[in-house]
Amino acid sequence: MEWRRLDVRGSDHCELVRTPEGWQVAGVAEYDDPRGMARLEYSVDADTAWCTVKGSVRGAVGGEPIRLEIVRTVDGRWALNGVPMPDLIGLVDLDLGFTPATNLFPLRRLALRPGESADAAAAWLDEEHWILARLSQRYERRDTDAWWYESPEANYAGLLRVNAEGFVTEYPGLWSQRLGGRE
16 A cells, blocks of 8 residues: 655555464554654554554664654553553554554454444654644544544544555545555
């Protein structure tokens, strides 16, 4: 999957791979950041129920190295680089704020039918401070390829378009799928 960033110059591409334990999304995001150019390699692993197990982010933003390891235990406890994050206990999704790739996990896990909605708070990676925080999110499936998404803390709401795999193809104001190397 490939995207073009709409709010700043940037791109992202990732692959979804079936693993013996479940699923993995791995990719690279490159974008202009107020601190300088960002290039981040990321991966997020989920179990067969699409619940996050672990994630990693490696790269640099404005020349500053970034190296993050995120773990979620089976009892719902989160740690960032080995430091427990008690405010996130019970969350099952990891939202890497710099890529639309991680929306795949709650979309697949929720498996909503058109007309159904659900709250799905996530452990959100705030790339400004490189911390994990609780992010309220609500998804409402409008059609086979359309989901209304709201996040009050992020001050964002929009109609997400998705493909058959569940990847977001249109994220209004933020991302658009690249088709065959073109937008």
